[in-house]
Structures are given as C-alpha cells and as structure tokens.
Amino acid sequence: MVTWNNLDTLAAFSKLIQLKDCVNIARAMTGENGAARVKKYSAPMAAGLHFNYAAKQVNDDVLAVLAELAKETQAIDKYKELLSGAVINTGEKRLVLHQLARGQQCDAVIADGVDKREFYVSQQKKIAAFAKKVHAGEITNEAGEPYTTVVQIGIGGSDLGPRAIYLALENWARVHDTLKMEAKFISNVDPDDAAAVLQSVDIAHTLFIVVSKSGTTLETLTNETFVKNAIKNAGLEVSKHMLAVTSETSPLAKGADYMAAFFMDDYIGGRYSSSSAVGGAVLSLAFGPEVFADILDGAAETDKLSLNENILENAALLDALIGVYERNVQNYQCTAVLPYSQALSRFPAHLQQLDMESNGKSVNRRGEPIHYATGPVIFGEPGTNGQHSFYQLLHQGTDITPLQFIGFKNSQIGMDVTIQGSTSQQKLCANVVAQIVAFACGKDDSDNNKKFEGGRPSSIIIGDQLTPAALGALLAHFENKVMFQGFIWNLNSFDQEGVQLGKILAKRVLAHETDGALKEYSDLLDI
Numbered sequence: 192m193v194t195w196n197n198l199d200t201l202a203a204f205s206k207l208i209q210l211k212d213c214v215n216i217a218r219a220m221t222g223e224n225g226a227a228r229v230k231k232y233s234a235p236m237a238a239g240l241h242f243n244y245a246a247k248q249v250n251d252d253v254l255a256v257l258a259e260l261a262k263e264t265q266a267i268d269k270y271k272e273l274l275s276g277a278v279i280n281t282g283e284k285r286l287v288l289h290q291l292a293r294g295q296q297c298d299a300v301i302a303d304g305v306d307k308r309e310f311y312v313s314q315q316k317k318i319a320a321f322a323k324k325v326h327a328g329e330i331t332n333e334a335g336e337p338y339t340t341v342v343q344i345g346i347g348g349s350d351l352g353p354r355a356i357y358l359a360l361e362n363w364a365r366v367h368d369t370l371k372m373e374a375k376f377i378s379n380v381d382p383d384d385a386a387a388v389l390q391s392v393d394i395a396h397t398l399f400i401v402v403s404k405s406g407t408t409l410e411t412l413t414n415e416t417f418v419k420n421a422i423k424n425a426g427l428e429v430s431k432h433m434l435a436v437t438s439e440t441s442p443l444a445k446g447a448d449y450m451a452a453f454f455m456d457d458y459i460g461g462r463y464s465s466s467s468a469v470g471g472a473v474l475s476l477a478f479g480p481e482v483f484a485d486i487l488d489g490a491a492e493t494d495k496l497s498l499n500e501n502i503l504e505n506a507a508l509l510d511a512l513i514g515v516y517e518r519n520v521q522n523y524q525c526t527a528v529l530p531y532s533q534a535l536s537r538f539p540a541h542l543q544q545l546d547m548e549s550n551g552k553s554v555n556r557r558g559e560p561i562h563y564a565t566g567p568v569i570f571g572e573p574g575t576n577g578q579h580s581f582y583q584l585l586h587q588g589t590d591i592t593p594l595q596f597i598g599f600k601n602s603q604i605g606m607d608v609t610i611q612g613s614t615s616q617q618k619l620c621a622n623v624v625a626q627i628v629a630f631a632c633g634k635d636d637s638d639n640n641k642k643f644e645g646g647r648p649s650s651i652i653i654g655d656q657l658t659p660a661a662l663g664a665l666l667a668h669f670e671n672k673v674m675f676q677g678f679i680w681n682l683n684s685f686d687q688e689g690v691q692l693g694k695i696l697a698k699r700v701l702a703h704e705t706d707g708a709l710k711e712y713s714d715l716l717d718i
C-alpha cells in the first residue's frame with residue numbers, strides 16, 4: 192500500500208533543505224572537476240539517448256538525499272499502482288492508462304469489463320488498416336482519387352502533442368521515403384486559423400480528422416462546422432472527407448457524417464494522449480503505421496526504464512527529483528526547454544501543456560491547500576534562435592532559470608555546408624556546448640555590464656539523431672518526469688479544473704449575461 196503525504200512533512204525534504212546552495216556550479220564545472228562531472232553525471236535513456244546532468248546544482252550528497260526522497264515518497268510504487276490500474280486521477284475518479292497504449296509494463300488492466308491494453312491495441316490496428324488502405328488508394332475520394340493531405344482539427348492535448356511530433360518527424364520521413372501524406376492542424380477558434388489552413392489545401396484530396404476526447408470542446412466543434420461548410424461549398428461529401436477520434440461515450444461518437452471513427456477513453460488524459468488514437472490517426476496517415484509503432488516502442492522503453500528503483504539509472508525520476516530540488520529548495524520559478532533541433536520547434540509548446548496543466552496546482556490529492564511551490568513555468572524555443580532572443584535574461588537577468596537542453600549529433604536531412612572550417616551541424620552542436628558552460632561557469636569582467644555570474648543550472652538530453660524511437664523516448668521521458676513530480680508534490684497531475692472558469696465566463700459573454708468588468712470588456716471588443 193502506498194501512502195500520500197505532503198512534501199513538507201517528509202524527513203528527506205527536511206534534509207534536502209539543509210543542502211540549499213551546497214553546490215557552486217561555476218566552481219564545480221571549471222577545469223578537471225567539470226570534465227569529471229560531465230563523464231560521471233550521465234544517465235542512460237531509451238532509444239540510445241542520454242540525460243547528462245553535470246551542470247545541474249547537484250553533488251553526491253544531494254543525489255543521496257534525492258534517492259531518499261524517491262524512497263520516502265514511494266515514487267516507483269506509485270508508478271506501479273498507476274500502471275496496474277489504480278484510480279490515480281482522484282479529482283475525476285479515473286484510471287491513468289496512457290502508458291498502456293504503448294506497452295504492457297504490469298499485469299493486465301481490466302476496467303469497465305474491458306482489457307484496456309487489448310482495446311488500445313485494437314484501435315491502433317484499425318487505424319493502421321485504414322491508413323494502409325488510404326495509402327494504397329483503396330480508400331479514395333468521390334472521384335476515385337487518392338488523398339494527399341490530412342488535417343487534424345483539435346485543441347490542447349488533441350493538437351499540441353501530435354503537431355509537435357508531426358513537425359519533429361516530417362523531414363526525417365521525407366528523407367526515409369515514408370512521408371505518405373502532408374499533415375496540417377487547425378486548433379484556434381480564431382477563424383483565420385481554419386480559413387488559412389483551408390486555403391492552403393486542396394479540399395478534394397484532403398482527409399479531416401476531428402479529434403476531441405470529450406467531444407464537447409467548443410473550439411473544435413466550431414472548427415468542425417467551419418470545415419464541413421467548406422467541404423459542402425466545394426460540392427463534396429462530408430462523409431468522404433471527415434473522420435473522428437474521440438471516446439466511445441462522447442457526443443462525437445454518434446456523429447453520422449464520418450467515414451471512420453477511432454476511439455480512446457477517459458483513462459488517457461488529453462496532454463498524455465499522443466500515444467493513443469489522438470496521435471495515432473494523424474501520424475499513421477502522415478508517416479505510415481510502422482513509424483507510429485516505432486514512436487510507441489521508444490516510449491515503451493522509457494516506461495520500462497522508469498520502473499528502475501535506482502535513481503541514477505532512471506532518468507525520468509532523476510530529472511523529476513532534481514526539478515523538485517530546484518523548485519522547492521533553490522526556489523527557481525521557471526524551466527526553459529531549449530532543443531538544438533529545428534524539428535523540435537513545437538516541442539516546448541507541448542511540454543508547456545504537459546507540465547503546467549498537470550502540476551500547476553495549489554491543492555493536494557485530497558483537495559487540501561498546500562504550502563510549497565509546485566510546477567514551474569515552462570517556456571522555450573529552439574536554439575540557436577533563442578540565443579538571439581531571450582538568452583540575455585537567462586545569462587544576466589536577476590532570476591535563475593534552470594535550462595533543459597536537447598541536442599543531436601546528426602541532422603535529419605543531412606544536407607549541410609562548410610563555412611569557416613565547420614559544418615552547420617557542428618556550429619549548432621558547438622553552440623549548445625558553449626551555452627552549457629557559459630551558463631554554468633560565467634565570466635568575470637571589470638566591466639559589470641559584461642560580467643556573467645554563472646551558476647545557472649542546466650541538463651542536456653543527447654542523442655545520435657531525432658528518429659521516431661528517439662522522439663517517443665523523449666515524449667515519455669517528460670510525461671514520466673511530470674508524473675513523478677506530481678507524486679512527490681502529492682498532486683493529482685491528471686485533472687485540469689483550472690481551465691474551466693474561463694470557459695464558463697466566455698459562454699456568459701456570448702449569451703450577453705454580463706455585468707461589471709465582463710460587460711465593459713465585452714463592449715470594448717464589440718461582442
């Protein structure tokens with residue numbers, strides 16, 4: 192049996208507080224010490240990736256107490272409970288089964304009389320068969336012509352993860368001759384979003400997937416109607432151009448106009464749903480089902496590694512624990528995600544939802560207020576672009592922001608140019624190396640304006656190349672990190688009540704049931 196306790200009641204946490212500022216990163220990372228740390232402080236991840244935390248503000252003492260914290264919070268036991276079908280999502284009284292969509296790590300989970308692994312796999316198989324028929328020209332449009340484009344209509348978890356993954360692998364797929372269909376995404380209720388995408392595709396050769404777990408999200412339903420109108424106005428049949436991904440109990444599941452429908456369920460939260468039909472449909476159509484299966488394999492390997500009790504061999508848990516040390520002992524408020532990979536351009540946006548919607552909470556699992564900091568603010572941009580934008584504040588601003596770098600030895604496309612003795616890929620990698628050391632060690636200068644304090648912690652995830660399996664491993668690493676942090680903070684990381692109030696007020700505004708500030712702002716915007 193696991194027990195759930197607030198962080199500030201734990202013996203290991205009291206010990207950890209004593210270790211505040213015990214590591215001077217600049218000193219630790221300078222000279223031979225630094226070289227030794229880079230070699231030593233590295234944990235293996237799935238798909239050949241590595242989590243290097245040499246430039247984090249930790250030493251063996253901190254790591255030892257973090258191991259105690261993992262034990263005291265029963266982080267691995269809680270993960271095992273989650274995997275075996277416990278009601279971990281206490282707020283909504285739901286199981287949490289996204290890992291099950293990519294592999295069986297524990298005994299079978301039977302819920303509502305159904306073997307859930309069986310259910311998720313059967314949906315993946317249905318999607319694979321459908322995608323293959325589309326690719327083979329066996330499923331065609333009204334004129335018997337093949338589809339060339341797929342457009343996902345969804346928002347939040349029904350958009351961000353699948354979009355980030357598509358963009359991450361689009362070039363890889365092109366090079367490996369497995370880009371079967373171009374994918375586009377409509378998410379915003381801003382009419383310009385749907386209009387711009389519709390103007391950029393040939394509707395006659397496009398499949399639109401309406402993706403909404405609940406089937407009630409206003410933005411998505413609005414965009415569905417927007418697209419249906421466009422299909423009809425083009426003289427085409429909706430049932431030849433639209434499919435749905437939803438849960439079997441949602442209003443969308445009853446839709447008569449879809450050429451096919453694929454299902455997930457309430458046990459897979461939106462921001463964790465890329466591994467389900469939510470990601471599976473668009474990604475299998477775009478890249479082929481084999482590529483989607485490779486993504487799931489990388490994620491499943493991460494899920495397995497995340498079971499390791501030894502925190503030094505469990506990168507997701509270690510990353511989570513270091514994050515707690517930074518947030519609750521060092522009092523850092525943000526984390527920047529900085530992939531040195533253009534392909535990961537939308538990955539920080541996905542992590543924003545994953546992390547901030549999961550752990551942006553002020554009450555514990557029992558609904559009681561807690562008195563310690565929880566999830567950090569997440570933001571990020573690919574390097575080197577970020578260097579020419581917000582790195583100034585990261586280097587010399589008054590706040591310290593922990594940094595999560597991601598870098599790959601090889602590019603995806605392989606085209607390159609040598610200028611001044613180095614390739615672009617070498618320049619990219621040189622920049623991430625330089626940044627880690629610049630942030631950690633800083634630089635003294637008699638001119639304060641040019642002085643770098645250093646002491647700015649970072650870690651880097653390193654891989655050979657951003658492949659489907661590596662991406663799956665990355666995706667699951669962060670999902671599991673967020674899950675472990677939720678366990679340590681004693682949060683329910685799987686509901687999101689904080690998004691409701693705005694939706695309710697927006698409805699009131701649209702119904703003109705407003706007064707006070709709501710009315711004044713409504714008038715300002717001519718609603």
Ligand SMILES: O=P(O)(O)OC[C@H]1O[C@H](O)[C@H](O)[C@@H](O)[C@@H]1O
Nearest residue numbers: 347348349403404405408461690
């Ligand atoms: O997939 P849907 O049910 O349409 O939900 C889409 C999104 O909207 C909600 O408001 C939540 O904030 C998200 O967690 C969710 O991913």
